[in-house]
Every structure is written in structure tokens, then in C-alpha cells.
Amino acid sequence: MKKVLVILLLAVVGFYLADVFIGIGFGNDHFVKSDEIKPVKDIYLQQTVENLKVSNAVTSIVVNFRGFDTLGEVTVLFLSVTALGSILYRKRHHAGDRSVLFSASSIVTAGSKLLFPPILLLGAYVFIHGHLSPGGGFQGGVIIATGFLLMLLAYENYTVSHNALSIVESFAGITFAVIGLMGFMNGGTFLQNFLPVGTLNDLFSGGIIPIIYIAVGFKVAAELTGVIYTVLNEKGDQKNG
Amino acid sequence: MDNTYYDLLTYVVYGSAILVMLIGLYAVLVKKSLLKIVIGLSIVDSGLNLLIVSLGYLKNGTAPIFSKGFFELAADKPMVDPLLQALVLTAIVIGFGVTAVALSLVIRLWRHHHTLYIDEIKNLKW
Amino acid sequence: MIAAAIYAVVQKDLLYAVIATGIISLILSIVFYILQAPDVALTEAAIGVALTTIVFIITIRNTVRMEDESDKNKNIKSAAK
Amino acid sequence: MVGTPVLFIAIPLLAAFLIPLLGMIWKESVRIVPGLVLMYLMVLAVSLMGHVAHNGPIIEIIAGWAPPIGINLVFNAFTGFLVTLIIFMGLLVWLYSYRFKSNVEYEPARKYFILLMMLVTGSTGVVLTGDIFNLFVFIEITSISAYALTAFYTGRDSAEASFKYVMMGSLASTMLLIAIMLIYSQLGTLNMADVASKIHLMDPTLKAISFILFVVALGVEAEIFPLNGWAPDAYAEAPGPVGAAFAGIVVKAMLYALIRFTYTIFDLSGAFNLLIIIGLLTLVIAEVAAIRQDKLKRMLAYSSIGQMGLVMVAFGIGTREGVFAALFIMLNHAIIKPLLFFSGSYLVYHSKKKYISDIDGMGKLAPFTSLLFALGAFAIVGLPPFAGFWSKLSFLVAAADNDMVLIIALILAVSIVEIVYYMRVVNRIFFFKRTTGLLARRPTFNAYIVMSVLGIIVLMIGFFPDTVTGYIQAAADSLFDKTQYIHSVLTASIQ
Numbered sequence: 033m034k035k036v037l038v039i040l041l042l043a044v045v046g047f048y049l050a051d052v053f054i055g056i057g058f059g060n061d062h063f064v065k066s067d068e069i070k071p072v073k074d075i076y077l078q079q080t081v082e083n084l085k086v087s088n089a090v091t092s093i094v095v096n097f098r099g100f101d102t103l104g105e106v107t108v109l110f111l112s113v114t115a116l117g118s119i120l121y122r123k124r125h126h127a128g129d130r131s132v133l134f135s136a137s138s139i140v141t142a143g144s145k146l147l148f149p150p151i152l153l154l155g156a157y158v159f160i161h162g163h164l165s166p167g168g169g170f171q172g173g174v175i176i177a178t179g180f181l182l183m184l185l186a187y188e189n190y191t192v193s194h195n196a197l198s199i200v201e202s203f204a205g206i207t208f209a210v211i212g213l214m215g216f217m218n219g220g221t222f223l224q225n226f227l228p229v230g231t232l233n234d235l236f237s238g239g240i241i242p243i244i245y246i247a248v249g250f251k252v253a254a255e256l257t258g259v260i261y262t263v264l265n266e267k268g269d270q271k272n273g
Numbered sequence: 274m275d276n277t278y279y280d281l282l283t284y285v286v287y288g289s290a291i292l293v294m295l296i297g298l299y300a301v302l303v304k305k306s307l308l309k310i311v312i313g314l315s316i317v318d319s320g321l322n323l324l325i326v327s328l329g330y331l332k333n334g335t336a337p338i339f340s341k342g343f344f345e346l347a348a349d350k351p352m353v354d355p356l357l358q359a360l361v362l363t364a365i366v367i368g369f370g371v372t373a374v375a376l377s378l379v380i381r382l383w384r385h386h387h388t389l390y391i392d393e394i395k396n397l398k399w
Numbered sequence: 400m401i402a403a404a405i406y407a408v409v410q411k412d413l414l415y416a417v418i419a420t421g422i423i424s425l426i427l428s429i430v431f432y433i434l435q436a437p438d439v440a441l442t443e444a445a446i447g448v449a450l451t452t453i454v455f456i457i458t459i460r461n462t463v464r465m466e467d468e469s470d471k472n473k474n475i476k477s478a479a480k
Numbered sequence: 481m482v483g484t485p486v487l488f489i490a491i492p493l494l495a496a497f498l499i500p501l502l503g504m505i506w507k508e509s510v511r512i513v514p515g516l517v518l519m520y521l522m523v524l525a526v527s528l529m530g531h532v533a534h535n536g537p538i539i540e541i542i543a544g545w546a547p548p549i550g551i552n553l554v555f556n557a558f559t560g561f562l563v564t565l566i567i568f569m570g571l572l573v574w575l576y577s578y579r580f581k582s583n584v585e586y587e588p589a590r591k592y593f594i595l596l597m598m599l600v601t602g603s604t605g606v607v608l609t610g611d612i613f614n615l616f617v618f619i620e621i622t623s624i625s626a627y628a629l630t631a632f633y634t635g636r637d638s639a640e641a642s643f644k645y646v647m648m649g650s651l652a653s654t655m656l657l658i659a660i661m662l663i664y665s666q667l668g669t670l671n672m673a674d675v676a677s678k679i680h681l682m683d684p685t686l687k688a689i690s691f692i693l694f695v696v697a698l699g700v701e702a703e704i705f706p707l708n709g710w711a712p713d714a715y716a717e718a719p720g721p722v723g724a725a726f727a728g729i730v731v732k733a734m735l736y737a738l739i740r741f742t743y744t745i746f747d748l749s750g751a752f753n754l755l756i757i758i759g760l761l762t763l764v765i766a767e768v769a770a771i772r773q774d775k776l777k778r779m780l781a782y783s784s785i786g787q788m789g790l791v792m793v794a795f796g797i798g799t800r801e802g803v804f805a806a807l808f809i810m811l812n813h814a815i816i817k818p819l820l821f822f823s824g825s826y827l828v829y830h831s832k833k834k835y836i837s838d839i840d841g842m843g844k845l846a847p848f849t850s851l852l853f854a855l856g857a858f859a860i861v862g863l864p865p866f867a868g869f870w871s872k873l874s875f876l877v878a879a880a881d882n883d884m885v886l887i888i889a890l891i892l893a894v895s896i897v898e899i900v901y902y903m904r905v906v907n908r909i910f911f912f913k914r915t916t917g918l919l920a921r922r923p924t925f926n927a928y929i930v931m932s933v934l935g936i937i938v939l940m941i942g943f944f945p946d947t948v949t950g951y952i953q954a955a956a957d958s959l960f961d962k963t964q965y966i967h968s969v970l971t972a973s974i975q
Binding site: 289292293296297299300304306308309311312313315316319320322323326327329330334335336337338353358361362365366369372373376379380383389 | 400401404405407408413416417420423424427430431434435436437438439442443446447450451454455458459461462
């Protein structure tokens with residue numbers, strides 16, 4: 033009666049977890065009331081407008097205040113592409129032996145061709161305007177990757193050059209790291225802003241934030257396309273169902 | 274909006290987030306199919322993300338974006354916590370990376386065993 | 400969303416289960432939007448709904464579609480081998 | 481100043497992104513560049529250690545925002561000690577596997593070395609970071625590399641071991657994230673020093689719950705019982721050098737995180753007793769399991785888990801001497817376990833099943849490897865002239881100072897178990913007749929160097945323990961000085 037046991041265990045865990053979170057409360061200020069507590073989010077919101085001149089506070093946190101996390105996160109994606117390649121590697125490579133999800137009709141192929149450029153454009157728009165409106169490098173990169181996904185699904189022999197992917201990926205990653213290191217100029221710190229910040233709500237504002245986000249966008253797009261491409265090229269030995 | 278409404282919402286939002294996490298956890302612990310386990314892991318991730326984002330929500334809050342519209346229309350409204358949203362962003366991407374790795378392992382196991390049934394794969398002590 | 404989660408866990412046909420997880424992500428991204436988190440909503444919509452689902456589906460294509468828990472299913476499969 | 485701690489992260493990342501490009505031009509570079517990077521980092525670590533010894537801790541601010549706002553890295557005597565250790569081990573593992581992988585084709589080799597470098601970088605980041613969420617990110621970097629390295633061989637069981645690891649690991653990271661959110665929801669900050677200075681304001685129940693979540697989550701990664709289901713399989717199925725890397729690098733970093741939470745961040749009184757109980761359970765169960773193993777690598781894996789239990793108990797004593805002993809054991813373990821893994825994997829190289837019985841009589845076929853294995857075995861069980869003796873001695877002294885008689889008795893009993901199973905193996909190597917026709921494999925030149933270096937260090941620590949005790953003492957002091965840690969982080973500004 034493993035199932036009953038597991039359900040009981042989960043009920044206990046769930047009860048305590050729910051108890052804790054309902055105690056914290058929803059929609060109100062949950063921080064401990066004390067003079068010592070100054071939630072960093074207030075500082076973030078204030079600094080975003082005053083010093084960075086970035087409209088989207090999430091962007092300013094992701095790219096500037098906690099840019100180191102983002103560097104790590106991009107690395108996680110890079111690693112998972114590498115890991116995928118290493119795990120699925122085998123000696124004989126069946127080129128062009130791709131698993132086909134469905135045989136696309138001419139409507140689908142024509143439609144995909146039509147949709148492909150607008151999707152790329154949308155993705156680019158999203159990551160270029162990451163500091164002004166919702167969206168940014170990750171979102172834009174993912175949108176571009178879905179564009180490639182569409183093409184890969186619609187055309188059986190549509191290929192993406194592996195070398196091109198890794199060149200784009202590497203250059204974007206190097207840009208990020210080098211911009212980070214350039215922060216040391218003028219006695220600054222890693223990832224410190226060294227460009228003028230401009231005015232709020234302008235396209236050219238926020239110093240290095242848009243540049244980093246564009247690099248992140250390219251990198252994420254290349255990496256996710258790589259993930260899809262690697263998995264898609266991996267045909268199982270035997271098919272069922 | 275009045276407070277009883279928010280009290281009710283507390284139970285609904287947190288309750289559903291935690292329930293989704295538990296359902297995913299159930300799949301991980303009980304199910305015998307490797308793919309079901311990976312599906313369970315991704316469901317746990319979804320529930321967790323909802324939990325974190327709802328933690329950052331504020332009553333009558335507005336999105337943390339200082340657009341032109343914000344200064345004209347909503348300048349007196351509190352902004353929801355941007356930090357938690359940034360963290361969730363990171364967590365989603367990391368979750369995707371882990372899911373992709375797990376799925377590639379599933380494909381590897383399928384190649385060797387031609388089954389996803391956990392009891393047939395167990396060569397090592399579980 | 401809860402219904403979709405339960406469906407995803409109970410459903411024996413893995414393809415439907417995966418689509419149910421996609422639906423969870425879709426609802427989740429709408430909820431994120433309501434909770435004033437447009438950035439997260441956008442990410443969740445793109446990654447959760449599109450990419451994760453597709454990677455799952457490709458994996459299912461490469462492996463099996465059914466979660467074989469019963470002996471009957473196993474027999475069919477070994478017969479097919 | 482020679483450099484700043486952020487280079488420990490930035491340089492390997494830059495190199496990892498560069499390697500695919502360089503690989504297109506010159507294929508051999510994918511093997512060489514990681515080694516060069518690690519060598520540079522080793523130089524950096526040593527010079528920064530010298531700097532810290534004279535000028536006090538270095539607080540590196542990132543993105544120009546002083547600590548409660550931005551992320552910071554802390555390089556003090558304690559973290560510096562661990563970073564140096566981690567990078568040194570990474571360098572040895574690289575050297576060992578440099579030729580080992582020469583029969584592997586270009587693509588997997590490139591990935592292997594990138595993953596290995598990122599494993600080291602992730603662990604370094606875990607140790608250096610001063611921010612809870614950043615810690616989570618680095619733990620994920622480390623564990624994704626670890627998943628992939630576990631499944632590196634295309635054999636049938638390695639993927640299964642790795643899958644188990646992925647399952648445990650991602651559940652652990654879920655718990656870690658919940659715990660981080662609990663802390664943030666109460667204190668409104670993610671900086672470790674800031675959290676530590678405000679933790680007394682937190683609701684006691686929430687504090688306890690988040691501490692337990694942290695312990696469970698990090699316990700999975702640091703192979704603490706009963707959460708270590710993944711560890712023996714991962715060790716046994718991963719390539720030989722990777723098993724050594726897990727023992728020498730990953731576990732150390734995760735244990736560091738656990739200790740940082742117990743000592744600096746939380747102020748719970750029951751935490752130390754919890755550590756002792758968990759540690760003792762881990763120790764006893766792992767050693768009993770080790771004696772029942774018939775495969776060499778699994779035996780070593782269980783022994784490694786047991787050692788981690790010992791370290792936990794030593795940290796749980798909660799005194800300066802206890803911390804000293806724990807760090808000493810960690811150091812010895814980080815040097816001896818890789819030696820055992822390296823030499824052990826050569827001893828069973830040609831054996832399909834890797835059973836212990838396959839190494840009967842290896843002493844005559846491969847005298848050098850066998851001798852080193854024996855040296856490692858003697859050292860780890862704590863026989864007098866070798867390295868392990870001093871760490872065990874300091875541990876027993878620390879326990880005796882606190883009148884923990886029961887613990888001492890238990891540890892001694894477990895040590896006997898340890899001696900029994902290691903001596904059984906050594907006995908088989910030298911005094912049993914060769915039953916299988918398998919030949920010994922000659923270690924490569926690099927492997928010879930690596931194993932000799934490790935052997936020399938073991939002997940050196942054994943005969944001249946004073947060479948390292950100074951550093952360990954400084955590290956222990958800096959871990960203990962909680963107020964100084966908080967103060968130095970919170971008052972840091974751009975130099």
C-alpha cells in the first residue's frame with residue numbers, strides 16, 4: 033500500500049507548507065515589522081528609476097543588480113546543451129535520420145515560411161525593448177527559438193548549422209563576460225555600468241543593460257535551438273505507438 | 274476591495290499552488306514510468322513558480338514597470354515585488370535546463386532497455 | 400489548473416499527459432499576468448507551453464507513447480519486439 | 481593586488497564560451513585550455529591566500545552595488561582554504577584525465593573538459609558567494625555538470641545512476657528554493673551577512689522550518705544519510721576521475737554551504753545536536769554498508785559517505801577544536817579519496833564487473849599502483865604515521881574536551897569496521913593468489929604523476945602535520961568569527 037502511504041505523507045507535508053504560507057499572507061506586506069528590516073526590493077525600485085533610468089524593474093534586477101545570477105543562468109543553459117550532446121552522443125551518426133513528428137501538409141509548410149520572419153522580428157523586438165517593456169533577453173531568445181522550432185517541424189530536411197549555432201552562442205557569451213570584465217575600467221567592479229544611462233523610457237537608456245540583454249537574447253536563442261535540434265536528431269532505435 | 278475577499282484568495286492561490294506541487298510529487302514518488310516521473314518534476318516546478326510569484330503580489334499592486342502610463346495613471350499604486358519575479362525568471366530557465374537533461378537520460382535509458390518501466394530497468398540498487 | 404495536473408498524472412497515454420502539462424503552463428502564465436508579473440508570464444508562456452511540451456513530445460516519439468504499468472501492455476510490447 | 485575573487489568565476493566562464501570557437505581552429509586546445517585556466521586560478525588562489533593572511537578578508541562587490549543590494553563574493557581564510565583545495569583537486573583530476581581521454585573522440589572530449597571545468601567553477605562559486613540565491617544558481621551549475629559527467633560513459637547503468645541523481649537533485653533544489661523564499665519573505669534580503677544579522681527577528685517556527693529544508697536539500701547534495709541514495713551509484717558508474725572529483729570537489733562545496741548556514745546564518749541552538757545525530761547515523765550506516773559491498777568503487781563510495789558523516793559530527797561539536805578537526809578531516813579526505821579512486825580504478829581496469837575479488841594478487845602485477853592504494857587505505861583509516869591519523873586524533877581530542885564519551889566510543893568502534901574492510905582489500909592485493917587471468921593496466925604517465933603527488937602529500941601531512949595546521953587553524957578561526965564576517969561584508973565598499 034505504497035500509494036496510501038505516499039498520499040498520507042504528502043498530506044502532512046502539504047498541510048504544514050500551506051499553514052506556513054497562509055501565515056505569511058497573500059497580497060500584503062509580509063516582511064517582519066521592525067526598524068532593522070529594509071526590504072531590498074524598495075531599494076531596487078528606487079534605484080531603478082533614479083540611477084539606472086530603466087523602466088522595467090525586473091530587467092534592472094536581472095541584468096544589473098543581480099547580473100551575476102543571470103551569468104550563472106546563461107551558463108546553466110550552456111551546460112545543459114553540452115550535457116545533452118554528451119549524454120546523447122554516439123559514434124555512428126545517422127545524418128538526416130530525424131524523427132518526424134507529423135508529415136506537414138503544404139498549408140503548414142507555407143504558413144511556417146510566412147510566419148518565420150515575423151517571429152524572428154518579434155523576438156528581436158522583445159529583447160531590444162527588454163528594459164522598457166515586459167520581456168527581455170530570455171523571452172526574446174525563446175521566441176526566436178520557437179521560430180526555428182516551427183521551421184524544423186515543418187520542413188523535414190531543414191537544418192541548422194551546428195557550427196553557426198555554437199559561434200553565435202560563444203560570441204554572445206563572450207560579450208557578456210567581456211562587458212562584465214570591462215566594468216573594472218575606471219576602478220569599478222565586475223558588471224558595473226560604465227556607459228551613460230540616458231533618460232528614462234528612451235530606447236538608448238540604461239547603460240550596459242540593453243547590450244547585455246541583447247547578448248543574452250542571442251545566446252538563449254542559439255542554445256534553445258541547439259537543445260531542440262539535438263533532441264530532434266535523436267531517433268529512437270525502435271518506434272512504438 | 275475588502276479584506277475577506279483577499280482572505281479567501283489567500284487560500285485559493287496558495288492552496289492551488291501547493292496542491293499542484295503535491296500532485297507532481299505524488300507522480301515522482303509513485304509512478305513507475307520514467308517519463309511520468311519527469312512530467313511530475315516539471316509539474317512541481319510549475320507549482321513552485323506560482324507559489325513564489327504569488328508571494329510577491331501586493332493588494333491593488335501594479336506591474337513593476339515605470340512606463341509612461343505608470344506615471345500618468347497608477348503612480349499611487351504599490352508595485353509588486355520585482356525581485357521575486359526576477360528570481361522566478363531564473364528558476365524557470367534553470368528548470369527547463371534540468372528537464373531537458375532528464376529527458377535526454379530517458380532517451381538514453383530507452384536505447385538500452387527498450388522500456389520506460391522502472392522495475393525492468395533497475396540494475397542498480399534503488 | 401489542478402484538474403489539468405491530476406489529469407496529467409493519472410492519464411496513461413503519455414502524449415495527453417504532456418499536453419495537460421502544457422495546459423498547466425498556459426493557465427499558469429495567465430495567472431502570472433493577473434498577478435502583475437508580465438515578464439514571468441511571457442517566459443512561462445514561451446518556455447513552459449512551447450518548448451517544454453515540444454521536447455517532451457519528441458522524447459515520446461522516440462520512446463513509447465503508453466505508460467506501461469499493466470502486464471497486458473508489456474506482453475504486447477514484447478510481442479512487437 | 482594580483483587579482484580579485486570574481487576572476488575565479490569569470491575566467492572559466494569566458495574560457496568555456498571560448499572553447500567551442502578554439503576547438504574549430506585547433507582541436508587539441510579543448511584539452512589544454514581548461515588546464516591552463518585551472519593553473520592560472522591555482523596561482524590566483526595561492527596569491528590571494530597570501531594577501532588574506534596579511535590584510536584580512538577580501539569582499540568583492542559585483543555590479544557596483546554594496547552588499548545588501550548587490551551580490552558579493554567573500555574570500556577569507558576559510559573560503560580561501562576551500563577554494564584552493566577545490567581548484568587543486570580540479571587541476572589533478574584534469575591532469576589525470578588528460579591522456580586518459582585520448583582514446584575518446586573529439587566531440588565527447590570537448591564536452592568532458594568543459595563539464596569538468598564548470599564543475600570546478602560551480603563549486604568555487606558555491607564556496608565564494610555571499611548571497612543565498614546566487615548559491616542556488618551555483619549549486620545548479622555544479623549539479624548539471626555532475627549529472628552529465630555521471631552519464632558520460634555510454635554503458636547501460638550510468639544513465640540510470642544519473643537519472644536517480646537528477647531526481648534527487650531537482651527535488652532538493654525545489655526544497656532549497658522554498659527555504660530561500662521563506663527567508664526572503666520574512667527578512668526582505670538575500671544577502672548572507674544581512675540575513676545573519678537579522679535572523680533573530682524571524683518567527684521561530686519559520687526559522688526552524690527553513691533550516692530543516694536547507695539541511696535536507698543540501699544533505700541530498702552532500703550525500704548525507706538518509707538522502708544519499710544517489711551517491712554510491714553515481715560514484716560507481718561515473719568515470720574514475722569523476723568519482724574522485726565528486727569526493728574531492730562537489731561534496732566539499734555542498735558541505736561548506738551546509739556549514740555556512742549552520743554556523744553563520746542561523747542561530748538555532750538545536751542545530752548542532754541535529755548535525756551530530758545526522759552525522760552519526762550517516763557514519764554508522766555507511767560504514768556497515770561499506771563492509772557488505774563486493775564492488776570496489778561502491779565500497780569506496782560508502783566509505784566516502786561515512787567520512788562525510790564524521791565531518792558532520794566534528795562540526796556538530798560546535799567548538800573551535802571541533803571545527804579544526806572537521807576541516808582537517810575534509811582536507812585529508814579530499815586528498816586521500818582521489819588517490820584511492822585513481823589507483824583503485826587502475827586496479828580493476830580490465831575487470832568487467834569491478835568486483836573486489838578481481839584484484840587478488842595485483843600486488844605483483846602492478847606494484848606501484850597497489851602500493852599507492854595501500855598507502856591511501858592506511859592513511860584513511862588513521863594508522864599512525866599517515867595523514868589520517870592526525871585528523872582523527874584532533875577529532876578525538878575535540879570530542880574528549882566536551883565529554884562526549886559515547887561519541888568517542890562509537891567512532892572508535894566504527895574505525896575498527898573501517899580498518900577491517902580496507903585491510904581486507906589490501907590483504908587481497910598483496911597476499912592472495914591471482915585467480916582471474918586479467919592483466920594489470922599500466923597507468924599513463926600523467927596518472928603516475930598525479931598519484932605520486934597525492935601520495936607525497938599524504939606522507940608529508942603524515943610526517944609534518946605542522947605544514948598545514950596553520951592554514952586550517954586560520955580557516956577555523958575565520959569560520960567561528962561570525963560578527964567579523966557580518967561586519968566586513970556589510971561595511972564593504974568599492975575599493
